Amino acid sequence: MDTINQTPSQAPLTTVAQPAINSGWSWGAFMFDPAFIIAIRNYTFLFCYLLYLIPLVNIVAMIGIKIYLGINGRRMAIASKSFASPDEALGYMKGTDHAGRVLFFATIIIMVLGIVFSVALGTFFRHILPMQFNSTSTYQLPATQ
Secondary structure (H helix, E strand, C coil): CCCCCCCCCCCCCCCCCCCCCCCCCCHHHHHCHHHHHHHCCCHHHHHHHHHHHCCCHHHHHHHHHHHHHHHHHHHHHHHCCCCCCHHHHHHHHHHHHHHHHHHHHHHHHHHHHHHHHHHHHHHHHHHHHHHHCCCCCCCCCCCCC
């Protein structure tokens, strides 16, 4: 029997259940949008950042781009040719999603703390500090010799 001319036996194709990596919110794409676009090598999408140069349109463009990337970031990463396999894309998205989530909630916490401290300092300077130096107090300068 000649083994050179034989065709290799084909194993039946089995489908492996892939995790749903192209669905859901992408925190990494939402928080790190320019870096995410460069990482997936979708350079034409960077032209949308020219809208940032137009006053008042830049606010709408910033929010719109971030929301679009948050919704479609995973799909864009899978469709890009930047990753050798879906597992590599999944690892990249897990890392950026974790970092984006941490940054988002840290930003919210810092904003809330800033508001609380500004209200507290405003209350201090408006109500407590003037009570210490009102017109009825008798503060005398030290005598000079």
